[in-house]
Amino acid sequence: MNDQSLLAGRGLEAGYGPSQVLFGLDLEIRAGEVVTLLGRNGMGKSTTIKTLIGGLPLRRGEVRFGGRPIHGLSADAIARLGVAVVPEGRQCFPNLTVREHLIAFADRRNDSAAPWTLERLYALFPRLRERAGHMGNELSGGEQQMLAIARALSTNPRLLILDEATEGLAPVIREEIWQCLAQLKAAGQTTLVVDKYVERLLRLADRHFILERGRIVWHGSSAELDADRALWHRYLGV
Template sequence: MLKVESIETYYGQSQALFGITLNLMEGEVVTLLGRNGMGKSTTISSIMGLTPISKGKISFLGKSIDRSPSYSIARLGIGLVPEGRQIFPTLTVRENLLATAADYTHSSSPYTLADILTIFPRLGERLNNYGNQLSGGEQQMLAIGRALMINPRLLILDEATEGLAPLVRQEIWHGLGILKAKGLAILVVDKNIQALFKIAERHYIIEKGKVVWTGTTSQLQSQPELQTQFLGV
């Protein structure tokens, strides 16, 4: 579904990615792991066309996207939940969700407002509240719901539960579990490794802009020294 081949990305004269390669299949949940500042968010920005790559190739569903503008990439079926959420603060929850609604992928069962409220019931209690009146966890649920309203084939989450209370984290992981059961492919960045083990099939560890390890959940669980070396856990 998603194929990233040996990409290099710069910020000005400073190189951030050094030949990142990864892939993701239909219906698969894959993680990008690593300490802060190692290139995870830059990898996502490069996939989404927000930070242009200087070398390498990126394709989605067999179509090259490494020179496409971000809006075209979204319309192909990639929904992004960015770090920091970036919801519309002066729109209500209902308006945030309906403002982005579009069935770009011509889904046989496109997501509706009711579907989002079923996945995240807490949003149903806050439908008429403005974005800036929500807690951090509610904003994250809203950001996920907003991304789903474009009916993506692939959902990308950058720092899915960072800084959130444990109970809210559980609600978000539960929601992502529902999406996985529906067959949605997910690429996720998060530091909650134990929660990721429950939902993800494969993992990529990034260190200083390079993929230093990739493997399955069972393989990573069996190598705690990798977690200590690269994840600091």
């Protein structure tokens, strides 16, 4: 494993009951990078994330975060080490206001000189300031995604993971999310993104991993992925 790795999985095997989904998967994210996990539906992307963050038991292999093994730790313990997830489906709480979402989970899980305070989160997503008193179930899908990202950032994570970052959002809202992620990249936030909009991800990410039937079949830089459009057709269906 690279000494600069923030998160590294090696030889990951995992699944559900008798069904195996991941087959010897290797994945590495270095501090300060934006990395994507790409692949068609059903190839194991969400299972990979669950395995990395302790939501699914690892059958074989190892996961390290900040150089220490974390496989076997609970999802809560891994979160406290500085991993924050924006889950598929957003999972905003219907009985909490926007402001309550952002203060209930606030923490300092890294030593950043510019922590994510409530005011900084409102500056990143002005619409959340406007909706501060609204309940989670009173927001549009785009507003819920903004809230889910802001909630994750309120923990000041060392690693931010977004599962289906812009799924189901209107184009104008998707663009707001991309702009947000570009700001986070400029600020040095280490991020793992799962999304299907490859053209947009090329402009955002440093490196990409393509997943096919539970195995990493290609990884490389944005320039390398942009130069080989045959990969897009073969593995991504675009």
